[in-house]
Amino acid sequence: MKKLIEQVLDEEKPPGMTPLFRAVNTEFALKLKNVFFKYEGVGPTGTQKDRISRLHVTLAKSRGYDTISVATCGNYGASVSYYASMSRMKSVVAIPSFYAGTRNAEIYENGSDIIVKNMKYEDLVDYMKGKSEAENWYNCSPSSDNSWVDIVGYRQIAYEIVQQLGHAPGYVAIPAGNGTTLAGVYSGFRKLYLAGETDSMPRFIGSSTSLGNPIVFSWKHGYRQIQILDSARIIETGINEPLVSFKAFDGQRALNAIYQSKGAAIAVDDQEMSKYARIIENTQGIKVLPASASALAAAHKYLRNRIYGKELVVVLTGRGHT
Numbered sequence: 001m002k003k004l005i006e007q008v009l010d011e012e013k014p015p016g017m018t019p020l021f022r023a024v025n026t027e028f029a030l031k032l033k034n035v036f037f038k039y040e041g042v043g044p045t046g047t048q049k050d051r052i053s054r055l056h057v058t059l060a061k062s063r064g065y066d067t068i069s070v071a072t073c074g075n076y077g078a079s080v081s082y083y084a085s086m087s088r089m090k091s092v093v094a095i096p097s098f099y100a101g102t103r104n105a106e107i108y109e110n111g112s113d114i115i116v117k118n119m120k121y122e123d124l125v126d127y128m129k130g131k132s133e134a135e136n137w138y139n140c141s142p143s144s145d146n147s148w149v150d151i152v153g154y155r156q157i158a159y160e161i162v163q164q165l166g167h168a169p170g171y172v173a174i175p176a177g178n179g180t181t182l183a184g185v186y187s188g189f190r191k192l193y194l195a196g197e198t199d200s201m202p203r204f205i206g207s208s209t210s211l212g213n214p215i216v217f218s219w220k221h222g223y224r225q226i227q228i229l230d231s232a233r234i235i236e237t238g239i240n241e242p243l244v245s246f247k248a249f250d251g252q253r254a255l256n257a258i259y260q261s262k263g264a265a266i267a268v269d270d271q272e273m274s275k276y277a278r279i280i281e282n283t284q285g286i287k288v289l290p291a292s293a294s295a296l297a298a299a300h301k302y303l304r305n306r307i308y309g310k311e312l313v314v315v316l317t318g319r320g321h322t
């Protein structure tokens with residue numbers, strides 16, 4: 001099956017590539033230098049999730065499933081439902097009831113069944129695991145048997161950056177919720193480095209919400225082992241939904257990547273996320289999700305008083321909604 005996924009990825013090159021461009025006006029506004037944006041908002045549903053949803057749907061079909069299922073804060077569900085509808089597959093999308101539901105209409109229009117449950121996201125992931133097994137659905141939620149596909153899919157971001165830049169950058173900043181995207185991109189750079197395709201590894205800057213995320217919490221307190229937070233103390237908002245969690249399903253991998261690359265994990269609050277999204281819009285003319293602008297906020301906090309030579313690549317994981 002890994003062969004099939006590699007084949008899909010091969011066919012996607014170069015049209016599947018997302019743009020990488022130098023953000024000169026942002027550099028000027030923030031007094032940073034060598035800033036590049038890797039803009040993941042250009043896919044059909046506007047987030048990096050499009051990379052992995054497409055692969056999951058392909059794999060699910062090839063294995064003979066008629067239904068794909070996912071637990072989501074919204075963005076991943078919109079993406080899975082889009083690719084499922086393109087492949088004429090049924091999809092079931094589960095969303096916590098107290099989430100903003102900004103993408104529910106789109107998911108519904110794609111023909112998905114929506115399950116709304118009064119549960120935390122992490123509990124809903126566990127619920128969907130059981131439900132999918134019982135119903136014989138292909139489950140593409142994090143921590144499922146199929147989640148190796150996520151790492152393979154996100155490695156592609158690293159391959160593209162190296163292809164577009166010509167070498168590995170000095171820093172890569174990525175928003176982290178479960179930490180899957182960050183772990184996958186790190187894995188991509190590591191593969192290239194071990195294969196002798198690049199001569200250095202970037203440092204990873206993970207950004208997340210100040211209102212509850214195990215990756216930034218664990219790094220801040222110096223834990224090598226990813227911590228589980230008190231679920232009663234995390235605060236979900238319409239802005240931090242993609243990033244907030246008490247249990248990060250790929251948190252250990254993301255934390256390892258941050259330590260191994262001698263990077264940092266930095267908490268950003270909602271106001272800062274919105275502020276940096278505005279800065280990106282005003283300086284580069286693109287509207288990004290505030291949660292994805294957290295990567296620029298974190299990189300700015302981390303690098304503003306440092307002297308650095310090689311490029312900073314900020315992965316902007318999603319376009320903003322109008």
Ligand SMILES: Cc1ncc(COP(=O)(O)O)c(C=O)c1O
Nearest residue numbers: 075177178179180181242317318
């Ligand atoms: C736009 C956006 N950025 C970042 C993330 C976080 O990604 P991950 O859970 O892989 O860390 C998400 C997850 O839903 C997202 O939707």
